Amino acid sequence: MISKRISPTRFALWRQYGREMSVGVFLLLLLGYFGTTPGFLRADNLRDILINAAPLVIAACGMTMVIIAGMIDISAGSALAVCAVVAGLTAKSGASLPTVILLPMLTGAVIGAVNGWLVAFVRIPAIIVTLGMMSVLRGGIIWWTRGEWIGNLPPSFSAVGRGEVVGIPTPVLVAVGIVVAIAFLLARTPLGRHIYAVGGNPLAAARMGIPVRRVLWLVFVMHGALLGLSALVYASRFSVIQSNAGAGFELLAISAVVVGGVNIFGGQGTVWGSAIGGLLLQVISTGLIFRRVSEYWAPSVQGALVLLAVVADALRTRRARR
Amino acid sequence: MKHLVMRREAVLVLLLLVEMAAMQSLSPLFLTPDNLIEVVRQSAEIGLIALAMTLVIITAGIDLSVGSIVGLSVITMGMLWEDARLPLSLSVLLALMVGTLLGGFNGTLITTVGIPPLIVTLATMAGFRGIALGMSQARSIRNFPEPFLWLGQGYVADIPVQVWILALTAVLFHLALTRTAWGRSVFSIGANEAAARLSGVPVNRVKMQVYMLSGFMSALAAVIYAAHVSVAKPDAGLGFELTAITAVVLGGTAVSGGEGGVLGTLIALLMVGFLRSGLTLARVPSEAQDMMVGLLLIVVVAIDRWSRRAGGV
Secondary structure (H helix, E strand, C coil): CHHHHHCCCHHHHHHHHHHHHHHHHHHHHHHHHHHCCCCCCCHHHHHHHHHHHHHHHHHHHHHHHHHHCCCCCCCHHHHHHHHHHHHHHHHHCCCCHHHHHHHHHHHHHHHHHHHHHHHHCCCCCHHHHHHHHHHHHHHHHHHHHCCCCECCCCHHHHHHHHCEECCEEHHHHHHHHHHHHHHHHHHHCHHHHHHHHHHHCHHHHHHCCCCHHHHHHHHHHHHHHHHHHHHHHHHCCCCCECCCCCCCHHHHHHHHHHHCCCCCCCCCCCHHHHHHHHHHHHHHHHHHHHCCCCHHHHHHHHHHHHHHHHHHHHHHHHHHHC | CHHHHHHHHHHHHHHHHHHHHHHHHHCCCCCCHHHHHHHHHHHHHHHHHHHHHHHHHHCCCCCCCHHHHHHHHHHHHHHHHHCCCCCHHHHHHHHHHHHHHHHHHHHHHHHHHCCCHHHHHHHHHHHHHHHHHHHHCCCCECCCCHHHHHHHHCEECCEEHHHHHHHHHHHHHHHHHHHCHHHHHHHHHHHCHHHHHHCCCCHHHHHHHHHHHHHHHHHHHHHHHHHHHCCECCCCCCCHHHHHHHHHHHCCCCCCCCCCCHHHHHHHHHHHHHHHHHHHHCCCCHHHHHHHHHHHHHHHHHHHHHHHHHCCC
16 A cells, blocks of 8 residues: 555556545536535635535544544544634734744644554553543633633734635644645655554554654644644634534534545545545535535434445445455 | 553542542532532432443544434433324333434444444534434424323432432443353444454444443433423533543443443543532632543543553553
């Protein structure tokens, strides 16, 4: 798998990115399906979909690395809330724009560093660490803010989420930048290859001299920093920040990654797939609103989609083995 | 391995006693029979789920969908009774069946299709909750008859009904796990699935049964919970998976499988219950309690890891 990623041949495009391309085709079909509803395919609605998908796509990039490395993080939604509150409070304190951008990312990186340390060095399974961290962070942030919303955000803060550069909304620009950067990191750098190796076979990776624990730790730190950025983009689009922000966000991010074809056993997948997966989830969510389907059904649609993707993948690999 | 497990439970009992003494010093109301019985009653529903979760985790699996199974089976019961006008007893039976089937759905995807339990139950956690909310449009159902409420509010010999149910089920689970061939096969699957399969254990069938059991126990907890709080609502059981898994892991069942028991789970369940009750009496807000329970989980597992490494295990 790794060698396939490193040396693509001219005819290997389908074999290399077939899974990502099939999600892309599914996305187009969905656009066609929802497109029959008046107003759905209007430029401003499509633009809204892209803006709304941006925080999810950014977070999904980090989650992609985590899952490729064979790990999981279910504290992502709670971490998002913590970072969003930090972003809001920093902005309200009148700090400069670089500080408002960097502090949430730093917060996320610290959370990721703690998770990563517990997983990689104390060797507690990621599911337990992040399950515990989920309630530590959520309980902590509600306790700290006393459940109050953070309002009166300065206009300069909202400009981050609502601004645009040469006609392209800032959130979309940031998301595209992150996807390209992480794709480059995964496909073209030694660290990226190490992440695939650690997720594919940790024992073999260790024998090859890859510092497995340090790689795992770094993955969690980078994932945390991206969550911080995602929280900033997410929070700056609203005029208030709630301490229950991001509830269920971890499942959305994991869904985007899994739907995008990243192997849940680790070692395989691309960030392109996850980005399309995130977009797909947003299209469905907006499409269901246009179709006037009650929002209560939304979680089932999402759960069914994840199951569909993993069952299809399982059947495909089984056939390939035969 | 046996004495290791027993030692673990002895440590837990010691911790529990220390904790009770600490809570008593926080509030003189803590060590009263009324309060203690109330804590056990509050823990009983999640306790039923945690018993089955113990088996799931011993097979090296996990079930994150239990809270959503609670929601879906309780609203099924309520709607069958109120909308379809079925007798309540029949609705309860059907709800238990629904819970078992939902567990079977998880089990099928895990065994036959071969998808990791974490992903399957993460997806069905959202899926089942969505069906519960969508089907009922988030309404709640009340006005259950008195005999039904007895399940969750009544007493037998001064002990709450659900505590009897929990105790009885715990004994059954303990016996099944430690005294039967089925119990041994549960352990052997968690210790080494490939070896278990080679030595003739019907791995898929046993795993299937374990997940169905988890679904059934969640539905049973759901019915009792509805009787306890006198209302059936689709968001019932939200977050139950976290408390149940915390109790199991705190109780010494290894997440990597093959090791553990229901005794530890029960003691850990009481630890969490007493911690929350003591903190509530000391007027610590519930968010801070959530935080401490999460910390407790991480710290205890970390200490466990360190002590094992120090002991050369």
